Amino acid sequence: MTKLARRLSFAVIATVASVALAPVLRAEPGVTDSEIRIGMWTPLSGPVALLGQSARDAVRLWAKEVNEKGGIQGRKINFIFYDDAGSPQEAQAAVRRLIDQDQVFMLISGSVSGSTLPVRQIITREKVPFVSSISSNINLMKPFSRYIFRIYGNEDTQAYGILGWMMKNENIQRPAILYNSNDYGVGGYQIYEERLKTEYKITSVAAERYNPGDQDFTAQLLRIKAANPDGLLVYAFAQEAGIIVRQAKELGLAVKLFGGGGTSTPLLQRGAGPAAIGFTAVLVVPEIPESSTNPAVVEYRDKLKAAFYPEAFPPGRPSEYDTAAYAAAKITQATLDKVGRNLTRKAFVDMLESTKNFETGMTFPISYSKDNHEGTTETEIVRVDADLKWQAVARASGK
Amino acid sequence: MELFFQVVISGITLGSLYSLVGLGFVVIYRATKVVNFAQGEMMMLGAMFALYFYSDLGAPYFAAFLLAVLLCGTFGAALERVAYRPLLNAPVVTLILATVAVGQMMRAAVRILRGSEVSRFPSILSAEPFVIAGLTFTPLSLSIITIAILLVCAFMLFFRKTRIGKGMEATSENRDAALLVGISVNQTFSLVWAIGSALAGAAGVLLAPLIIITPEMGSIGIKGFIGAILGGFNSIPGAVAGCFLLGVIENLGGVYIASSMKDVIAFCVLVLILTIKPHGLFGRKEGKRA
Secondary structure (H helix, E strand, C coil), rough: CHHHHHHHHHHHHHHHHHHHHHHHHHHCCCCCCCEEEEEEEECCCCCCHHHHHHHHHHHHHHHHHHCCCCCCCEEEEEEEEEEEECCCCHHHHHHHHHHCEEECCEEECCCHHHHHHHHHHHHHCCCCEHHHHHCCCCCHCCCCCCEEEEEECCCCHHHHHHHHHHHHHCCCCCCEEEEEECCHHHHHHHHHHHHHHHHHCCCEEEEEECCCCCCCCHHHHHHHHHCCCCCCECCCCHHHHHHHHHHHHHCCCCCCCEECCCCCHHHHHHHHHHCCCCCCCEEECCCCCCCCCCHHHHHHHHHHHHHCCCCCCCCCCCCCCHHHHHHHHHHHHHHHHHHHCCCCCHHHHHHHHHHCEECCCCCCCEEEEEEEEECCEEEEEEECCCCEEEEEEEECCCC | CCCHCCCCCCCCHHHHHHHHHHHHHHHHHHHHCCCCCCCHHHHHHHHHHHHHHHHHCCHHHHHHHHHHHHHHHHHHHHHHHHHHHCCCCCCHHHHHHHHHHHHHHHHHHHHHCCCCEEECCCCCCCCEEEECCCCCEEEHHHHHHHHHHHHHHHHHHHHHHHHHHHHHHHHHHCCHHHHHHCHHHHHHHHHHHHHHHHHHHHHHHHHHCCCCCCCCHHHHHHHHHHHHHCCCCCHHHHHHHHHHHHHHHHHHHHHHHHHHHHHHHHHHHHHHHHHHHHCCCCCCCCCCCC
């Protein structure tokens, strides 16, 4: 008993001492005289690996460039990344490891929404700055966290963008929607319903949902066809949308087709083929990374090729997750530079919040403030042309 | 009423593909008592092979189809030899788990080889819809139904009429007795896995132009299993009928009840039918043989 008590009291003293001394002894996590540790958890394997591989490559490329030029304010970037395979459990383990074990200064890019939302609490509690470049889920900012920043338009922005285009520019009178029953699809559907009612004063003629992983949409499309719409909004991921577009045509549903932000990737045409011609969707960046002639995007493509893919790019690359992550790295670099040698997480967040119209050349200009970390409310409307290439049609702005 | 028939037609298209996969499930099960959960992946592999021969190598469609099916069959037989035969004396559950593992490996291997690539199998026949009596058809879907039904009939005849087919039937009835009358059980098992896999491969090639080709496309294969149970897992014609029925029920439920619930509805029907007829709609009661 006494032995145990003695051991306990020793433990208590040790803990108290370490807690009391911590601020004095320990410098800012992840920052030393010669390096800054930056962490990433992202899907590098599994069905959504394309997103993570894009983000990882972009940040790795950036870190390499920065380090070759001697680092930022004399500190080299030490980039640490883990694969979460798109799984929330693995994401939690990876983020804990990055924060506790690797003691990173900040986090970058992150994972798909399903593997980013579950870790937002840890990130906020531990006060680790996080520049997110994949998740567009609105709940990433709900409740508002001072430590989380976003690079491109959230789901609301995307839904407003495509819906505005569909209703105003294409003058759709009898809209219908087909959406995924996950957070992403339901989020898009809710905005669609609400906006139709409040702004356009009409109701949707059909609203059908499907489950993630479904491969046959005949039942939904037949119901939609029976409602006789003149425009269909597909709130799906590109792979599913590819099948939907084709099956719609095969069932004789000849209406204008529109898509949310999940559909505007080259994967859509690869799945749908010529049936995709005319498909109009919203894109979160102004440039289509695979084919853009914008100098910043071209430069990125060349550098990426030289650094990691001398033979040829893997299919679907570079994607907008490449350029978004690269933009996140660029804005991080600019902020670190401005903060200077006395780098702390607080100073970094304060400085990032003062960002106004930051141009990366490959995303929309990014601005943050004390109470808004959304970055931008701009989106691009793009359409599949007769050569099955995405072409920019117009800029769609904000709420 | 037009909508009703349209839904039934779409259901039959799906059902014809389920029945190919389902037939593969039943063939393997009857001989070995193993439910092969890698059937869906074999289907995916069939589609991948066909895509490779047809799109990448420019082989004629018929040749690509045949090569893909043959390769799937060979691969199935090889799997039997390498992965399943060593487990022949283990409990059946072990074998079933082995098929799950093999399926996962196939999926992962394809994912590693092809990354996140999404491919479309070019339609051989036009996917341009035409309308007869208010119903929409495409030459593509009609040809798929026809080929699938022909294949199913051909294999059913094969099991009934040929010596090899009868040998397989005998092995499934009584392994020891079959051995005694001179049927090579090992050979029969190889054959059974080859045919089961080839059927799944054929389903994959036919399905390919209807959906898109990804490593995950095999998940639809499980429907063949459900359809076969619905119809009766121990009867070949029953299982085939069950698969067609599943396709139709799914679509009817999806259109007339709720589209996102179509899988749930199909499962509810399955549970209901199994409660009333535990051996499936058309299955016969199986006595325990010595």
